[in-house]
Amino acid sequence: xxxxxxxxxxxxxxxxxxxxxxxxxxxxxxxxxxxxxxxxxxxxxxxxxxxxxxxxxxxxxxxxxxxxxxxxxxxxxxxxxxxxxxxxxxxxxxxxxxxxxxxxxxxxxxxxxxxxxxxxxxxxxxxxxxxxxxxxxxxxxxxxxxxxxxxxxxxxxxxxxxxxxxxxxxxxxxxxxxxxxxxxxxxxxxxxxxxxxxxxxxxxxxxxxxxxxxxxxxxxxxxxxxxxxxxxxxxxxxxxxxxxxxxxxxxxxxxxxxxxxxxxxxxxxxxxxxxxxxxxxxxxxxxxxxxxxxxxxxxxxxxxxxxxxxxxxxxxxxxxxxxxxxxxxxxxxxxxxxxxxxxxxxxxxxxxxxxxxxxxxxxxxxxxxxxxxxxxxxxxxxxxxxxxxxxxxxxxxxxxxxxxxxxxxxxxxxxxxxxxxxxxxxxxxxxxxxxxxxxxxxxxxxxxxxxxxxxxxxxxxxxxxxxxxxxxxxxxxxxxxxxxxxxxxxxxxxxxxxxxxxxxxxxxxxxxxxxxxxxxxxxxxxxxxxxxxxxxxxxxxx
Amino acid sequence: xxxxxxxxxxxxxxxxxxxxxxxxxxxxxxxxxxxxxxxxxxxxxxxxxxxxxxxxxxxxxxxxxxxxxxxxxxxxxxxxxxxxxxxxxxxxxxxxxxxxxxxxxxxxxxxxxxxxxxxxxxxxxxxxxxxxxxxxxxxxxxxxxxxxxxxxxxxxxxxxxxxxxxxxxxxxxxxxxxxxxxxxxxxxxxxxxxxxxxxxxxxxxxxxxx
Numbered sequence: 001x002x003x004x005x006x007x008x009x010x011x012x013x014x015x016x017x018x019x020x021x022x023x024x025x026x027x028x029x030x031x032x033x034x035x036x037x038x039x040x041x042x043x044x045x046x047x048x049x050x051x052x053x054x055x056x057x058x059x060x061x062x063x064x065x066x067x068x069x070x071x072x073x074x075x076x077x078x079x080x081x082x083x084x085x086x087x088x089x090x091x092x093x094x095x096x097x098x099x100x101x102x103x104x105x106x107x108x109x110x111x112x113x114x115x116x117x118x119x120x121x122x123x124x125x126x127x128x129x130x131x132x133x134x135x136x137x138x139x140x141x142x143x144x145x146x147x148x149x150x151x152x153x154x155x156x157x158x159x160x161x162x163x164x165x166x167x168x169x170x171x172x173x174x175x176x177x178x179x180x181x182x183x184x185x186x187x188x189x190x191x192x193x194x195x196x197x198x199x200x201x202x203x204x205x206x207x208x209x210x211x212x213x214x215x216x217x218x219x220x221x222x223x224x225x226x227x228x229x230x231x232x233x234x235x236x237x238x239x240x241x242x243x244x245x246x247x248x249x250x251x252x253x254x255x256x257x258x259x260x261x262x263x264x265x266x267x268x269x270x271x272x273x274x275x276x277x278x279x280x281x282x283x284x285x286x287x288x289x290x291x292x293x294x295x296x297x298x299x300x301x302x303x304x305x306x307x308x309x310x311x312x313x314x315x316x317x318x319x320x321x322x323x324x325x326x327x328x329x330x331x332x333x334x335x336x337x338x339x340x341x342x343x344x345x346x347x348x349x350x351x352x353x354x355x356x357x358x359x360x361x362x363x364x365x366x367x368x369x370x371x372x373x374x375x376x377x378x379x380x381x382x383x384x385x386x387x388x389x390x391x392x393x394x395x396x397x398x399x400x401x402x403x404x405x406x407x408x409x410x411x412x413x414x415x416x417x418x419x420x421x422x423x424x425x426x427x428x429x430x431x432x433x434x435x436x437x438x439x440x441x442x443x444x445x446x447x448x449x450x451x452x453x454x455x456x457x458x459x460x461x462x463x464x465x466x467x468x469x470x471x472x473x474x475x476x477x478x479x480x481x482x483x484x485x486x487x488x489x490x491x492x493x494x495x496x497x498x499x500x501x502x503x504x505x506x507x508x509x510x511x512x513x514x515x516x517x518x519x520x521x522x523x524x525x526x527x528x529x530x531x532x533x534x535x536x537x538x539x540x541x542x
Numbered sequence: 543x544x545x546x547x548x549x550x551x552x553x554x555x556x557x558x559x560x561x562x563x564x565x566x567x568x569x570x571x572x573x574x575x576x577x578x579x580x581x582x583x584x585x586x587x588x589x590x591x592x593x594x595x596x597x598x599x600x601x602x603x604x605x606x607x608x609x610x611x612x613x614x615x616x617x618x619x620x621x622x623x624x625x626x627x628x629x630x631x632x633x634x635x636x637x638x639x640x641x642x643x644x645x646x647x648x649x650x651x652x653x654x655x656x657x658x659x660x661x662x663x664x665x666x667x668x669x670x671x672x673x674x675x676x677x678x679x680x681x682x683x684x685x686x687x688x689x690x691x692x693x694x695x696x697x698x699x700x701x702x703x704x705x706x707x708x709x710x711x712x713x714x715x716x717x718x719x720x721x722x723x724x725x726x727x728x729x730x731x732x733x734x735x736x737x738x739x740x741x742x743x744x745x746x747x748x749x750x751x752x
Contacts, residue, residue, distance in 0.1 A: 121590065121624060123698075124581040128588050138732045144740070148747045165747040172736045179728050182635060182721020184690070187730055196730045215695075218587045222698055226717055230632045238624070239578060261577050294588070295580045330562045334584050406695070410586065414610070527576040534575055 009378030009385040010350030012425075018352030019388055019423060027353040030371075033364055040367040040374065042287055042320055042428075043463075049316050054511045055306055055504065056446070061316040065286055069299060070306045071508060072519035074501045075243045075531055076257060076266065081498070084257070084266045089115040089235070091485045092256055092269050094242045095277035095301070097125025098217075098471065099454025101224035102478030103275045103443075103485070104234050105181075110486035114234045115269055117258050119241040119278075119296050119522065123225040126279055126294045126455065127474060130217025131337035131407055132201070133209040134475075135468035136171035139198055142206035144168050151469060154203040154361045155434070155462020158314060163460050166441050167469075170476040175210060178475065183223045185210050199342045201467035203361035209468040214339045214407045220471060240267075241522050243531065245274065245304050245450070246496025253308060253450035254496040264535045270496055273449055273485035276301040277478065280433035280455040281318075283524040289430040290333025292321055295527070300520035301456035305437045308500045310445040313458040314435025319465055322347075322365040324429025326386030328415055333429040336389065338362070338467040340408050343401060348388040348423070349377040355387075363464040366428040379425055386427035391419035432470065434461050443481025449491060453481040550617040565608035565619055566591050579608070579621040586610040589699030592622045592669070605701050607669045627703065631714055641726045645684045651718065654710045655682050664702035664712050670695055674702045674712045681719045689719045 010018075030036060038044050050064040054071055062070065091107040093100045096118030104114045116122065137147040147168040152159050175185065186197035198207035212219035228234055239261040246255040246268060255270040278301030282293025291297075306312060323336040341347070341358040347365070349355050349372045356368035369387050372378050378385040391412065395401055402409045402419070412419040435458035443451045454474045461469060508515055523529045532538050545560040552569050559568035566583055569591075570576060581590030591608035598616030608621070633651045648655065655678055664674035677692035693716030702712040739745045 120578065120581060124588050124590055129582050129585050136733075136736075138730070138736045140732065140735075144745055144747050145751065148749070149752050152752060161749040161752075165749045169740065169747055172733055172740060175733055176737060180635070180725055182717075182723075182725045184720065184724040184728065185730070187728070192727045193729050193731060195732045213694075215587065218697065222696075222717060223721060225698070226714070226721070227635070230630060232632070295576075295583050328562060330560065330564070330567060331584065407585075414584075523576065526570045528573055529575040529577060534577075 006383070007373050007376070007378065007385050009373065009376060009380035012379055012381035015350035015379040015388065018350065019348050019390065021352055024346060024348045024352055024354040024390070026357065027355055030356055030368055036367050036371065037363060040371045041363055042289065042370070043317055045287060048287060054507050054513055056309055056311040063286055063316050063318070065284055066281065066299060066302065066315055068516060069303050069519040069521065071513050071515050072303070072517045073515050074307070075518050075520070078498055080266060081257065081268065084268050087115060087267060087269045089113050089269060089271050091273050091275065092117065092271035093275045093277060094256060095279060095454070096120070096122035097277060097279055097454065097474065098127035098221060098224060099474035099478040100275070100277035101228050102475050103277055103453055103482035105224070105227055105231065106479045106482030107486040108231055108233045110483050112486035115237060115271070116228065116234055117237045117240045117242055117256065117269065119300070121238045122228055122236055123221050124294065124296060125221070126297060127217050127471070128221040129292070129294060129335070130471055131214045131335065132339045132342070133199060133211030133216045133468050134175070134471035135201065135208045135466065136175050136210055136472065137168065137206070137208055138172055138196060138210070139206060139208065142208055146205055147171065147208060150204045151466060152462065154466040155464050158462035160459040162441060167460060167472060167476045171472050174472060174475040174479070177479070178220060178223065181223050181227050183220055184212050186212060199339060200359065201342060202338060202359045202365060203466050209342070211339070214337050214405050217471065242300065242304060243520065244498060244501065245308050246270065247308060247498070247500040248491050248493055248496055249499070251309065251500060252448040252491050254491050259531055268496065272490040273451060273488035275443070275481050275485050276305055276437065276450065276452040276456050277454045278456050282430045285524070286318060286430055289320065290324060291430040292324055292333055292335035293430065295524065298521050298524060300522060301452065302436060303519045305445060305447070305450065305452065307504045308447050308450065310447045310450060311438045312436060313438050314463055315458070317434040317463040318430060319362055319432035319434055320366040320428035321431035322362055322369055322428055323389060323426045325411065325415060325424065326427035327381045327384040327425040329382060329384055331415060332384070334411060335429060335431070336411055336424065336426060337405070337407060340389065340405060343394065343398070343405065345394045346390045348390050350379045351377055361464055361466065369428055373427065381425060384425065386425040388423040389426045390423050392421055392423060395420045432465055434458070434463055434465055439477070441480065442484035443477050444484060449488060451481040451485045453477040548613050548615040550613050550615065550619065552619045553621055559613055561613070563613050565593060565595070565606070565611050565613055568613050569608065578623065582609065584609045587697050589697040592699050592701055594620045594622060605667045605669055607699065610669070622704070624700070627711065629709060631711060631718070633718065635721065635725055638722055638725070644686065644722060648681055648718070652710065652715050654708045655715055657708045658710060659708060661707060663705035663707065667701040667705035669699060669701060670697060672696060677716050678710060678712050681715050686719045686723045689716060690723050693717065693720055
């Protein structure tokens with residue numbers, strides 16, 4: 001999957017001997033943060049940025065691969081809708097991860113009928129894969145203000161202050177809401193009336209990550225999925241990817257067109273409000289990076305929203321998680337949780353040196369690793385280059401650590417490594433879409449009737465997200481979008497069509513942009529999916 | 543890097559893949575449209591890629607998660623599609639009482655659970671090696687703490703539900719117990735204090751302070 005430029009490093013056996021020879025000390029060679037990021041972070045590569053020429057963000061920077069999708073041809077035309085079956089609801093939620101589930105459950109609580117359209121199944125999402133935890137400033141030594149400032153600074157001051165303030169203030173009640181639904185959080189000594197276990201995240205000034213062991217996302221999504229599954233006022237349409245939104249004559253969003261994969265037919269859903277909760281874009285493998293993301297993360301929501309006129313932001317900013325697996329090759333990109341570094345595990349190059357403070361923000365640590373690799377100080381094994389995650393030393397210091405870091409043990413086992421004896425080899429992996437659709441505090445976009453929540457949105461994490469703020473984001477804004485959508489004013493005439501698509505195509509033509517390909521792509525390219533072929537609509541006779 | 547190749551059958555298609563590939567990676571090389579039975583692609587947490595696997599020369603088939611299982615030459619794999627069960631156990635968390643009537647509530651919501659015939663089908667089906675059958679007994683006995691631990695690492699792949707002849711839906715029963723326990727007993731003191739401070743207006747964020 002990875003087409004990245006290959007670098008050479010220090011052979012594994014030599015590097016291992018260097019690691020074992022002494023206790024690694026920080027070598028103090030790291031350049032200043034700005035210089036480091038500009039030189040080594042993938043967002044700053046020459047091939048990582050283009051300018052959008054059409055749409056609400058004309059003139060703004062965007063990743064070139066994403067720009068191609070934003071200006072691509074639509075999957076469907078008017079004629080494809082002839083005879084499509086129609087459904088009607090109050091709120092249509094597109095996306096079955098944590099943000100979508102939180103939005104759907106809240107909309108129902110507010111009295112709305114909800115249809116939830118999921119590309120795969122409910123729960124198949126990046127949420128279920130989240131390991132580390134969720135930020136909430138509950139400690140006596142911590143405050144909402146510190147959470148606010150850490151988040152803004154971690155995001156290079158590019159976040160919207162109002163949204164961040166709202167999210168950090170929501171955090172304790174979001175945790176309470178999740179407990180009310182039956183989610184477990186770790187407490188100190190297991191006392192349910194004691195203090196919550198708090199971990200430290202890179203870039204934070206206090207211990208603030210609440211967790212359920214190191215599979216917090218699984219615990220969270222299990223509970224949300226079950227709550228949605230047994231809620232009679234939510235109709236779930238699993239295996240129904242959204243292929244287009246529907247607009248009325250005033251340009252308002254009044255529903256969406258879904259593709260029913262079982263019956264191989266398009267259906268339309270009309271709703272007074274639509275919530276996009278389609279997640280991120282890791283499976284586009286930007287710049288040839290391996291990814292830690294779920295199979296369905298292909299930027300669909302950005303494409304659909306942009307075509308309808310929604311404004312995006314920071315769509316040239318992505319998060320490369322420092323600790324993806326680099327070896328063995330068939331596991332490249334799989335995530336090793338930040339909880340591992342949070343617990344004190346060190347990063348060591350092929351010379352046996354620590355080259356970065358492991359608890360710096362993720363972009364800094366990732367750039368520092370890429371610097372080691374690019375400058376030949378990485379560790380090379382079977383053609384894969386990375387740096388060591390020094391698990392033997394941390395396990396020697398804290399023999400019970402694998403009981404807390406269950407997933408670390410699992411992944412080491414899959415890598416064929418005994419982590420108490422052998423270090424893992426890691427390399428940054430494409431992990432998160434920092435930018436996305438602009439929203440206000442209620443999850444509203446600039447298109448009436450269209451709401452968004454979760455990774456598909458931008459403005460909260462600025463240009464770099466801190467660990468544990470993604471699970472908070474999806475609950476805080478998922479609930480807010482669900483509530484606001486349930487109370488949205490219905491359109492005057494909610495007969496939906498594709499006029500926004502035609503307008504966008506005219507704009508492309510006017511700007512002289514020759515659009516290539518079709519979008520949303522729905523699945524990664526190795527999913528070999530073409531909806532017309534799937535639906536039996538391709539005529540092979542010319 | 544050239545690797546040794548294995549041939550295997552996935553959903554009736556002959557596939558050739560690298561010997562270190564997992565079933566899900568080999569599936570991606572089969573060249574057919576992949577729109578289901580795939581999810582986290584390796585982390586083993588979403589439970590989507592459930593499949594029946596028969597190794598060459600063996601008579602019986604095992605249930606596995608495709609993303610966690612390495613391929614072998616001559617292996618036969620069939621993915622198990624998801625379908626809606628005929629009976630879903632509906633309950634309302636808000637109506638579950640204060641905890642004194644948990645035994646009755648379990649019996650009301652999951653009346654089949656006490657009929658477990660100890661066939662062990664659920665244990666055999668579980669790709670995570672959980673002690674599912676014991677977990678069912680623990681919930682029925684009202685030992686929610688032990689049951690919570692038993693089902694902690696469950697990924698809700700529903701294979702035990704498929705295997706259960708009594709329609710108990712063991713994973714959902716386990717999750718019911720876990721949810722009740724957390725919702726009714728988890729009251730962290732630091733969280734309660736912070737909520738009170740926010741609700742009373744004692745703490746807030748000053749967005750101009752930065």
